[in-house]
Amino acid sequence: MATKKTSTKKTTAKSKKSGKASARATTGALPPYGDPIRAAIARGDSREMKNVAASARKWLSQVQSALDELEGALKKSGK
Secondary structure (H helix, E strand, O other): OOOOOOOOOOHHHHHHHHHHHHHOOOOOOOOOOHHHHHHHHHHOHHHHHHHHHHHHHHHHHHHHHHHHHHHHHHHHHHO
């Protein structure tokens, strides 16, 4: 009776790197913190600066809204 040989695949450094990259969570756009804002200013593209400013204002509005909800929940929980 023939025996079945099982594969003993060794992982190489290259496949480890690609495995890590594929396991990494993908995210959407980063919130516009100081560095991207300053980089847009440094590039001097007025269209990009307007887009970054609009994005920052929207993000700040969403953060403020979430903070207001959090503070409301804290008040309801009895401090």
